[in-house]
Amino acid sequence: MANLFLSPHKIITGKNALESAGALVKKLGSKALIVTDKVMVSTGNVTKLTKILSDNDIKYEVLDAINSEPTDEMVYQGVKMYGQTNCEFLIAIGGGSPIDAMKAIGAMTTNSGSLSSYMGKELENLPPNLVAIPTTAGTGSEATQFTIIADTKNNVKMLLKGTGLIPVLAVVDPALSVSAPAKVTAATGIDALTHAIEAYTSRKAQPLADTFAISACKRIFANLRKAYLDGGDFEARKEMSIASLEAGIAFNNSSVTIIHGMSRPIGALFHVPHGTSNAMLMGECLNFAAAGAAGRFADIAKAVGFYQEGMSDYEAAKELVKESIRLCKDLQIPSLEEFGIDRKEFYDNIDKMACDALESGSPGNTGRDVSKDDIVEIYKRLWE
Numbered sequence: 432m433a434n435l436f437l438s439p440h441k442i443i444t445g446k447n448a449l450e451s452a453g454a455l456v457k458k459l460g461s462k463a464l465i466v467t468d469k470v471m472v473s474t475g476n477v478t479k480l481t482k483i484l485s486d487n488d489i490k491y492e493v494l495d496a497i498n499s500e501p502t503d504e505m506v507y508q509g510v511k512m513y514g515q516t517n518c519e520f521l522i523a524i525g526g527g528s529p530i531d532a533m534k535a536i537g538a539m540t541t542n543s544g545s546l547s548s549y550m551g552k553e554l555e556n557l558p559p560n561l562v563a564i565p566t567t568a569g570t571g572s573e574a575t576q577f578t579i580i581a582d583t584k585n586n587v588k589m590l591l592k593g594t595g596l597i598p599v600l601a602v603v604d605p606a607l608s609v610s611a612p613a614k615v616t617a618a619t620g621i622d623a624l625t626h627a628i629e630a631y632t633s634r635k636a637q638p639l640a641d642t643f644a645i646s647a648c649k650r651i652f653a654n655l656r657k658a659y660l661d662g663g664d665f666e667a668r669k670e671m672s673i674a675s676l677e678a679g680i681a682f683n684n685s686s687v688t689i690i691h692g693m694s695r696p697i698g699a700l701f702h703v704p705h706g707t708s709n710a711m712l713m714g715e716c717l718n719f720a721a722a723g724a725a726g727r728f729a730d731i732a733k734a735v736g737f738y739q740e741g742m743s744d745y746e747a748a749k750e751l752v753k754e755s756i757r758l759c760k761d762l763q764i765p766s767l768e769e770f771g772i773d774r775k776e777f778y779d780n781i782d783k784m785a786c787d788a789l790e791s792g793s794p795g796n797t798g799r800d801v802s803k804d805d806i807v808e809i810y811k812r813l814w815e
């Protein structure tokens with residue numbers, strides 16, 4: 432089978448990536464809409480960016496109204512601002528939320544109708560040039576054709592897609608993630624690990640993406656604990672920033688599977704940060720998936736050093752699952768109950784969540800068939 436492989440046109444990684452980006456950004460237009468959040472303003476990351484824009488004679492407007500759950504309403508606000516201030520391209524600086532918001536704003540400047548009308552369809556018209564500058568190591572959104580926006584009417588996280596949503600330039604500068612609090616480091620790091628494991632074990636896995644997925648797993652198991660325990664560990668931050676990008680490239684081409692499918696409904700209804708809900712599901716979902724793709728899970732176990740002489744593929748796969756659960760525990764990721772979710776309210780919503788999970792299409796990429804009953808059963812087991 433032939434495989435199409437997509438990635439950003441240009442990627443800058445490593446120390447001083449942001450400083451090096453000025454000349455490339457200048458080629459994209461003379462005025463940018465910067466999409467960000469208030470934390471990025473207060474940490475000084477936005478000032479670092481605007482200084483580089485000014486040094487390169489690039490004008491800008493700042494939209495800092497994005498919070499950790501970008502909604503359709505925020506997107507429409509951004510579209511209006513983009514048009515009214517005559518911007519020519521967009522730059523997002525922040526975690527996955529500002530990057531996703533920027534993509535949707537860009538898309539809605541060139542595609543008509545409502546955001547929700549594009550669910551399950553491709554966003555056809557190309558958006559203006561998009562530049563992504565991630566500050567979490569995390570979502571990999573700087574390398575993907577996806578954006579996840581909350582539909583405020585229907586309480587659903589919409590997964591929207593279009594190859595034009597892949598930023599033309601990704602600036603992955605580890606210095607920007609040093610200020611991320613430990614909780615954010617933990618949740619976003621597990622999001623990246625989930626992308627890598629799901630991409631590699633997906634039914635849509637492909638050789639080029641495999642390379643990125645395995646490399647991301649190695650970096651994450653070797654560095655996430657370090658970055659969590661000491662946010663100032665620059666080497667660990669650098670490795671995590673590359674891992675997150677690699678994992679993003681991997682799942683952009685191979686897709687995600689059951690964890691992401693089941694995680695979005697928890698996020699939409701109970702406002703759990705995306706990486707945290709992935710972590711809550713990790714043990715149960717990986718155990719389920721490993722039974723159908725033991726060889727692929729074993730490949731990862733071997734690459735990251737969890738395989739021991741004489742183990743069967745299934746034993747190696749279980750070792751990977753065990754170590755992934757241990758990592759989530761070490762990062763002190765809360766359970767649903769510890770997060771403060773009411774058990775009855777959760778149970779009352781299981782049917783809707785299972786339908787939404789299946790409808791997203793992600794569970795269908797898992798290495799074994801997933802039924803609605805399987806999903807319901809896993810949601811229930813999260814409380815045992």
Ligand SMILES: NC(=O)c1ccc[n+]([C@@H]2O[C@H](COP(=O)([O-])OP(=O)(O)OC[C@H]3O[C@@H](n4cnc5c(N)ncnc54)[C@H](O)[C@@H]3O)[C@@H](O)[C@H]2O)c1
Pocket residue numbers: 468470471474498499500501525526527528529531566567569570571572575576577578579607608609610611612615618619622705706
């Ligand atoms: N498009 C994709 O391919 C894709 C993939 C996975 C997740 N997502 C989406 O990404 C979003 C989550 O992104 P996220 O996990 O990066 O979180 P986020 O962008 O919501 O940020 C979480 C919090 O951390 C803060 N923060 C971010 N960087 C910081 C820094 N360097 N210093 C201090 N504080 C910092 C933010 O201000 C925010 O309060 C979700 O909406 C999820 O659905 C998208």
Ligand SMILES: [Fe+2]
Pocket residue numbers: 570622626691705
């Ligand atoms: Fe994710």
